Amino acid sequence: MASSSGTIKCSFKSVSIVPKKSNQQDAIRIFKIDTKTGKMILYEDQLQLLKSDKFKDYKVCVISVNGSYRTGKSFLLNFFLHCLKKKCQSVQGEWMDVNDTLTRGFLWEKSAQRVTDGILIYPEIFLTKTKEGEKIAIILMDTQGTSDHQTSYAECTKIFALSALISSVHIYNIQNKLDLEQLGVLQLFAGYGAMFSDNEKKPFQDLYILVRDWVNFEEYDFGFEGGKELLTSTFKAHQQSNLSVIQKTIKDNFEKVQCFLMPKPGNQVETKGFKGNFNDIRKIFRNHVKTFVEKLLTSKNLVPKKINNKFVTVEELFRFIDGYRRCINENEKLCIESIYMATAEISLRYLVNRKVDEYKKRLGSCTDRTQAENEESKILKEFEKAREMKLGTKKLRGSFKQKLVELLDALFNEFHTILDYEDELGNEYIEQLQECSTLEQAEKIKHRILKKFLKMLKSFNYLNGAQEVPKQQLTGLLDKVYTDFLMLFDHVIVLKMEYIEHVKECITLKQTSKVKETILKKFLYNTKNMDCNEQLRDCFKQRLTKLLDKMCKKFYTLFDLMNQLIEKYTKAVKKCRTLKQAQEVMSEILGEFQEKGEDIHCGKELLDNFKRRLSVYF
Numbered sequence: 001m002a003s004s005s006g007t008i009k010c011s012f013k014s015v016s017i018v019p020k021k022s023n024q025q026d027a028i029r030i031f032k033i034d035t036k037t038g039k040m041i042l043y044e045d046q047l048q049l050l051k052s053d054k055f056k057d058y059k060v061c062v063i064s065v066n067g068s069y070r071t072g073k074s075f076l077l078n079f080f081l082h083c084l085k086k087k088c089q090s091v092q093g094e095w096m097d098v099n100d101t102l103t104r105g106f107l108w109e110k111s112a113q114r115v116t117d118g119i120l121i122y123p124e125i126f127l128t129k130t131k132e133g134e135k136i137a138i139i140l141m142d143t144q145g146t147s148d149h150q151t152s153y154a155e156c157t158k159i160f161a162l163s164a165l166i167s168s169v170h171i172y173n174i175q176n177k178l179d180l181e182q183l184g185v186l187q188l189f190a191g192y193g194a195m196f197s198d199n200e201k202k203p204f205q206d207l208y209i210l211v212r213d214w215v216n217f218e219e220y221d222f223g224f225e226g227g228k229e230l231l232t233s234t235f236k237a238h239q240q241s242n243l244s245v246i247q248k249t250i251k252d253n254f255e256k257v258q259c260f261l262m263p264k265p266g267n268q269v270e271t272k273g274f275k276g277n278f279n280d281i282r283k284i285f286r287n288h289v290k291t292f293v294e295k296l297l298t299s300k301n302l303v304p305k306k307i308n309n310k311f312v313t314v315e316e317l318f319r320f321i322d323g324y325r326r327c328i329n330e331n332e333k334l335c336i337e338s339i340y341m342a343t344a345e346i347s348l349r350y351l352v353n354r355k356v357d358e359y360k361k362r363l364g365s366c367t368d369r370t371q372a373e374n375e376e377s378k379i380l381k382e383f384e385k386a387r388e389m390k391l392g393t394k395k396l397r398g399s400f401k402q403k404l405v406e407l408l409d410a411l412f413n414e415f416h417t418i419l420d421y422e423d424e425l426g427n428e429y430i431e432q433l434q435e436c437s438t439l440e441q442a443e444k445i446k447h448r449i450l451k452k453f454l455k456m457l458k459s460f461n462y463l464n465g466a467q468e469v470p471k472q473q474l475t476g477l478l479d480k481v482y483t484d485f486l487m488l489f490d491h492v493i494v495l496k497m498e499y500i501e502h503v504k505e506c507i508t509l510k511q512t513s514k515v516k517e518t519i520l521k522k523f524l525y526n527t528k529n530m531d532c533n534e535q536l537r538d539c540f541k542q543r544l545t546k547l548l549d550k551m552c553k554k555f556y557t558l559f560d561l562m563n564q565l566i567e568k569y570t571k572a573v574k575k576c577r578t579l580k581q582a583q584e585v586m587s588e589i590l591g592e593f594q595e596k597g598e599d600i601h602c603g604k605e606l607l608d609n610f611k612r613r614l615s616v617y618f
Helices: 044-051 073-088 153-166 180-184 186-196 224-237 242-253 283-297 314-330 336-363 369-385 394-433 439-457 468-503 509-528 534-574 579-600 604-617
Strands: 012-016 028-033 040-042 059-067 119-121 124-129 135-143 169-175 204-212 254-261
Touching (some): 012 073, 028 044, 028 153, 040 314, 044 314, 059 073, 059 153, 059 314, 119 153, 135 153, 204 224, 224 254, 314 336, 336 394, 369 394, 394 439, 394 468, 394 534, 468 534, 534 579
Parallel strands (some): 059 135, 169 204, 204 254
Antiparallel strands (some): 028 040, 119 135, 124 135
């Protein structure tokens, strides 16, 4: 009997990577063999769909089935699909209802010809979390069968190689028996792990040897227990043969190797009229396929994909897929060395990209050149210590290190340019502020300069649209300059009013000159301890000097006007014979002073002060 696998307790949800036309979806092809050239064709548009933000950061478990054609690989995958879809619908307990129909996402037919062409994946990604909270995306993958009399041995090897390199759970689907011929094909791919002999962990993960239509159940029972006994017995019986070498290679390089013996699904499944009804499938097959599926999908048995002993995300995995495809196409004879060098190159390229992205993020927080230089040094040290730097040849690693240095230097130069531009715009703001006469003008110029800066930032690579830090830096600089402007602006106004108050008490021109000198000294003394821009300080000192000179000149003009009108009044009043006439002369003189004083534009306060002085004299 089948051993119990336990109930699947994970909660699942699915994300479709293609638009749903109906509830029934078919697997999509991501690779196929070009029959004219023998090269593997990558369907890039399909792969791009797997880079969705919804799951790109999830670790990924890829369950693939490989083996000879017409052995029920696609049929088997539909049981995994059916289970996952039911669990996404929160079906509790039994997911294989005898009255239900098997989900048909991977096509199968009762035919002598192959059905699956190339490598296909189901267009839904199934997302779950382990009890530890680890996020995992599950991808189901089907492969073209080997030995189909339509595809050469070399082409079959390429498909097998690519699927083995992509998957984290590899189901090797064989028919009826377990022998040297069927196991021998695994040796090449298991031997790939020999290049990692200096690592403690094994390069490949879970291998399930699934023997379909097992008939010798009286000797070895169906399920995992019978499979374990058969595998042990097979290897033991061939200790002196080539099979012992295969056994060692497989065990040395797969983290887990298990065998499962599956009964026949029944005669009705063998007919062309079979539509997938569970009721038409033998109960014993349903029970064992249920055990097998649930074993692989339980939380503790979900196996995230690792490459070079490092877990990879969905997004990272598909960087390797294209790299492996190129390696397989470029090598007429697929060998360990070629796969190893492809893995090394892909890993180092991704390491460079990752370190460049990290430097971009760190640059975004840097505020000066020293910080940026220090971060670049840290990135290079981290790169040299990375585990990927043990891969490939010294020459290959050196070339990628040089590439990283060039990319980091380019980003640093961008950062340097931005700092220079910040300084340039800060100086530009200071220059333009010196021409401002109102706070409103200063505000408008600040916003115009900031807008100009943000437009320029869009052309820089390292920012990746994250303009907040450099924007904050320039905003802070402009705000500081504006605050200095405002402080000096207000201080000049205060000193201007103070000058007016003192001038109102002056009765000689000499006194006004002394007041001017006192006000200027006060400005220098007060601003000396202010944390403000020197250029603006000098500008406002000149402004204040010009302002005082101008006001002093107006004072002189009013003073002269007042003396002229007093003299005029004195002459005119001597001719007056009555008090009324004298009052009329005084009124005319005051009116003339008001009219001519307004033309001087000295301000109402100073004009009124002199007017009172003139009235007192009268």
